[in-house]
Amino acid sequence: IRGFIRAELPKFTDVTSLNNSKLYWDNIPMSIIHDLNMKTYEVSSDVAGEMDNIENYNSLVMLYNN
Numbered sequence: 001i002r003g004f005i006r007a008e009l010p011k012f013t014d015v016t017s018l019n020n021s022k023l024y025w026d027n028i029p030m031s032i033i034h035d036l037n038m039k040t041y042e043v044s045s046d047v048a049g050e051m052d053n054i055e056n057y058n059s060l061v062m063l064y065n066n
Contacts, residue, residue, distance in 0.1 A: 004032050024052065 008028050017023055029036070049060045 004036060005029060008032055 005028050008031060011017070011031075012023065012028055046063075049056065049063065051057050051060055
């Protein structure tokens with residue numbers, strides 16, 4: 001998957017894309033999801049979390065360090 005994402009990265013690093021606050025890193029794999037051989041698994045919220053900002057990151061670090 002890394003190779004696919006690296007190949008798509010230049011499409012997301014232009015000034016317009018970088019200044020678009022609606023784009024996140026996950027827009028890259030989402031743009032090629034149909035080309036990837038992936039499976040999904042449902043996991044409980046105590047083993048995974050959403051991380052969109054530094055506050056989310058700090059909360060997850062605290063959760064997983066305990």
